Amino acid sequence: EVQLVDSGGALAQPGGSLRLSCAASGFIFSSYSMTWVRQAPGKGLEWISYISYGSHTIFYADSVKGRFTISRDNAKKLLYLQMNSLRDEDSAIYYCARGSDYGAYVFDYWGQGTLVIVAS
């Protein structure tokens, strides 16, 4: 069974840092691209970052470019999101999602989400 488990969300201060993790199981992690999507409380979904299966290709949304870094450890089956220079508007539930066999940007499995609150 495919499983993605998000963790690392917490309360952080503006300007602070957090690192989110996503633990994968039930599939060949090293064969799939991965993505982070976030959802502010009561709001819609926002794609924020993509990493190819071998980490060769990485993209970011403009809203996080230069502040967030996506990475992965295929041996450990882990996806990461390093979040620096946090802002109030980064408060959201963060989901990792798997790029599907239908397309790298079609997300067929999602983690349960981890909550990040940025506040002083």
Place this chain on the structure above:
Amino acid sequence: EIVLTQSPGTLSLSPGERATLSCRASQSVSSFLAWYQQKPGQAPRLLIYGASSRATGIPDRFSGSGSGTDFTLTISRLEPEDFAVYYCQQYGSSPTFGQGTKVEIK
């Protein structure tokens, strides 16, 4: 950035009725459009990709249509578990999502 506009914002229907949800793109995305369902407290669930192909395990009461800039998700007969928020997403370029349509019980 391609903007997706979903309508209506809320759809109030009864179980057994037909639901028709619209998604319009600010420029053509060809058929690179997906639909997701999200229930409160849960992650989104993939329903449709390629505008009209059902994902694995999705019941055939869900169908998608359209291409270019205008797309539709149809739920032929609403089941109690179908009341949720539905998002369209384009992946013709850097991915973006619509703002969602809530399907609520009338």
